[in-house]
Amino acid sequence: MRPLFLLIVLVFVALGIVLGALNADLVTYDLAFTRLTLPKGAAWLAALLIGWLLGGITAWWGMRWRAASRRSPESKPAPKHS
Numbered sequence: 001m002r003p004l005f006l007l008i009v010l011v012f013v014a015l016g017i018v019l020g021a022l023n024a025d026l027v028t029y030d031l032a033f034t035r036l037t038l039p040k041g042a043a044w045l046a047a048l049l050i051g052w053l054l055g056g057i058t059a060w061w062g063m064r065w066r067a068a069s070r071r072s073p074e075s076k077p078a079p080k081h082s
Contacts, residue, residue, distance in 0.1 A: 019044070 020041030
């Protein structure tokens with residue numbers, strides 16, 4: 001399993017290097033308060049990482065919210081008094 005995982009990682013690293021080399025021209029982004037000039041490959045990588053992080057945080061928050069709603073007092077039956 002480990003050699004297969006290593007091979008997949010190496011293929012994606014190689015593809016990232018090729019993609020970055022083919023898209024080395026600079027692109028300027030105007031963010032209203034500042035301007036950024038980045039290579040296209042770096043901008044794509046930054047967008048990918050930001051999306052990955054936001055997706056992970058959203059999934060984690062959703063799972064935590066769902067678990068908390070299961071533990072809430074409203075979802076548990078009231079104790080019986082004898």
